[in-house]
Amino acid sequence: MHIDESKKFDVRTIERNIREGLISKEEYEQYLQGLPDVSDKVYVEEEGEEE
Numbered sequence: 093m094h095i096d097e098s099k100k101f102d103v104r105t106i107e108r109n110i111r112e113g114l115i116s117k118e119e120y121e122q123y124l125q126g127l128p129d130v131s132d133k134v135y136v137e138e139e140g141e142e143e
Contacts, residue, residue, distance in 0.1 A: 095114055099105065101123045109115050 095109070100109065100115060101120065106115075106120060110117055110120065
């Protein structure tokens with residue numbers, strides 16, 4: 093089966109890809125560890141704040 097490399101770790105298909113042996117859990121863990129930390133970009137609405 094051909095797999096699009098850009099979708100290899102897509103959250104919608106990751107479980108199926110692991111189950112079918114297209115990637116290993118270790119490969120997935122390495123992928124997750126390599127993602128940048130963007131937690132400083134999260135917007136948290138203050139209580140009482142309206143749109």
